[in-house]
Amino acid sequence: MQQRGVTVWFTELSSAGKTTVSRVVASELRSLGYKIEILDGDLT
Numbered sequence: 001m002q003q004r005g006v007t008v009w010f011t012e013l014s015s016a017g018k019t020t021v022s023r024v025v026a027s028e029l030r031s032l033g034y035k036i037e038i039l040d041g042d043l044t
Contacts (some may be wrong), residue, residue, distance in 0.1 A: 003034060 003006045010018040
């Protein structure tokens, strides 16, 4: 599958669930065969 690059920004207040939502979305996209990278400044 050839895919085009896309950037999705999740913005909200601190502790609003952005990381949780992004992980669920990434998991679903991976299950569909997409290549996913998550960049999260809070994860170490």
